[in-house]
Amino acid sequence: MRWLKRYRMETLLLAPLVIYILGLTVVPVLRAIVMGFQKKGTEEWTLDNYRYLFSRPEFSDAFWNTLIITVVGLSLQIAIGLIVALSLKHITKGKGIFRTLTMIPMGVPTLVSGVTMIYIFATSGYLNELLYDLKLSEVPIDWAAGGFSTLMMIVVADMWKVMPIVVLLLLAGLESISDDVYEAAKVDGATPWQTFWRITLPLLRPSITMALILRAIDAFRIFELPLVLAGRNTPVLSTYAYTEYGTYNNPYTSGAASTILLLMIVAFIFLYMFVVERKGGDVQ
Amino acid sequence: MRGRWLAYLVLVIFTFVMIVPVYIMVKVSLSAPQDVMTQHPPYWIENFTWEHWSRMFESGNLWEPLRKSLTVATLTTLLGVVAAAPASYVISRMGRKWKYTFVLGLLFTRMFPDVGIALPIAVNFIKWNLVDTDLGLILAHLIPNLPFLAWILVGTFETIPRDLEQAAYIDGASRLEALRKVVFPLAAPGIAVGALFVWLNSWNEFTYALYLTVSERTLPLQTYYFINRGDWFQSASYSVLITIPVVIITFFLQRYLKAGYLSGAVKG
Numbered sequence: 001m002r003w004l005k006r007y008r009m010e011t012l013l014l015a016p017l018v019i020y021i022l023g024l025t026v027v028p029v030l031r032a033i034v035m036g037f038q039k040k041g042t043e044e045w046t047l048d049n050y051r052y053l054f055s056r057p058e059f060s061d062a063f064w065n066t067l068i069i070t071v072v073g074l075s076l077q078i079a080i081g082l083i084v085a086l087s088l089k090h091i092t093k094g095k096g097i098f099r100t101l102t103m104i105p106m107g108v109p110t111l112v113s114g115v116t117m118i119y120i121f122a123t124s125g126y127l128n129e130l131l132y133d134l135k136l137s138e139v140p141i142d143w144a145a146g147g148f149s150t151l152m153m154i155v156v157a158d159m160w161k162v163m164p165i166v167v168l169l170l171l172a173g174l175e176s177i178s179d180d181v182y183e184a185a186k187v188d189g190a191t192p193w194q195t196f197w198r199i200t201l202p203l204l205r206p207s208i209t210m211a212l213i214l215r216a217i218d219a220f221r222i223f224e225l226p227l228v229l230a231g232r233n234t235p236v237l238s239t240y241a242y243t244e245y246g247t248y249n250n251p252y253t254s255g256a257a258s259t260i261l262l263l264m265i266v267a268f269i270f271l272y273m274f275v276v277e278r279k280g281g282d283v284q
Numbered sequence: 285m286r287g288r289w290l291a292y293l294v295l296v297i298f299t300f301v302m303i304v305p306v307y308i309m310v311k312v313s314l315s316a317p318q319d320v321m322t323q324h325p326p327y328w329i330e331n332f333t334w335e336h337w338s339r340m341f342e343s344g345n346l347w348e349p350l351r352k353s354l355t356v357a358t359l360t361t362l363l364g365v366v367a368a369a370p371a372s373y374v375i376s377r378m379g380r381k382w383k384y385t386f387v388l389g390l391l392f393t394r395m396f397p398d399v400g401i402a403l404p405i406a407v408n409f410i411k412w413n414l415v416d417t418d419l420g421l422i423l424a425h426l427i428p429n430l431p432f433l434a435w436i437l438v439g440t441f442e443t444i445p446r447d448l449e450q451a452a453y454i455d456g457a458s459r460l461e462a463l464r465k466v467v468f469p470l471a472a473p474g475i476a477v478g479a480l481f482v483w484l485n486s487w488n489e490f491t492y493a494l495y496l497t498v499s500e501r502t503l504p505l506q507t508y509y510f511i512n513r514g515d516w517f518q519s520a521s522y523s524v525l526i527t528i529p530v531v532i533i534t535f536f537l538q539r540y541l542k543a544g545y546l547s548g549a550v551k552g
Contacts, residue, residue: 016367087290108531109504111488112309117305228508258403265397
């Protein structure tokens, strides 16, 4: 009580935020987890929702699709992001213009980027037209027909939207590496390739880790783009959870599906922090 | 020398790829159907038309969603600042251990999948008659935005030296006066930037709006409605309309788009 008296103002100022986050984020998340273990109607404890999910082929599709989109998407984003960030660091003139122009997709709302990608990836869309004009493909390809091409379509759509952020995060990391290190490497006669692998990459690791984790969380939760681009044919975990609630009116299985998605995100972060990061730490 | 040339080549290609989709969106919204609904659509606008835009303005589908989007985004921003700014100030003045705990806690909330939060919220809001209301949507939009705003503002308040507050106390100011007259005015630019980001996030928001709407749509939902109907032209003009304020504000916010803000701003 004495503590409360001493920090009365702090507590008062902090209260709205803390109460809001507890009441409208933490409690709902716990509620969704609990719902996943309850029976529709009677609310008694059960594992039926999970049995139902694992018996549905759409659910295991959604699970694997989410995983593939995340893994393929992240690898491409980091690789291309690195190439672009290195290029930006390498040039002297026109840096500002390139940064401004490439930032535009960041302003475009996610749903709108989905709309644009429909025009590009539709059977009579602009990608097929480009392939036709380049004489690469005579027959229009149906990118949304399902399978790997549809997943790649979602990956590309997501990449278009988030590449500016990835590039900026990596560029900030690159710019924080002191020029002295590069000077020293030059004096020692290191080739550009050696400099990249031995100096740039290891020193950039914190930035890469941050970009990877932030992007992974969003990639797992990806919602608008698969909903708009692929609909129910190619579900991911978010859209699957939405369909269970919105279309089949079954909040309990939707809660179970959301719980599995949350578990995937937590598992990824733990794996990354404790396996990849620690192992890399030993090498250094 | 060759390296630099290669860097420019990479950047030109990358920039091109990033800009083309925006062009295509605008193009579809300004092209006559024979330029788009064909096996081989031309790359340029060959038959220019305002028809899709005038249809959007005249159909009566636009004004109510526009009002709702504007109201919700603006009130979300105001409420967000009122709740997050004082709390962020307190967090920024905490000891290292506590500050770390709070900031990590804020980041942690971003790990939760939106569909998992929106589900129980929607179930409750149906009971409380908050579905389709502005208030319900504002409460929902604060869920992702409050932690995000607090996260930005903790950084802002940290840059304001404690000495200034101490000086105000010595001059006889009370704690609240010191806050009101010294700390908050200095933090105002940071608060403004954070507020604009929140406004944009709410203006663009889709998932919560989808869960909490039966009939009264926001602009993104109205766009989604036209996508589902397969109406390319209306979805294009609505998309361009939503994007215009976003691009303008993003352009002005550019210099604040540093890595620190960004890591909080990354939205799915």
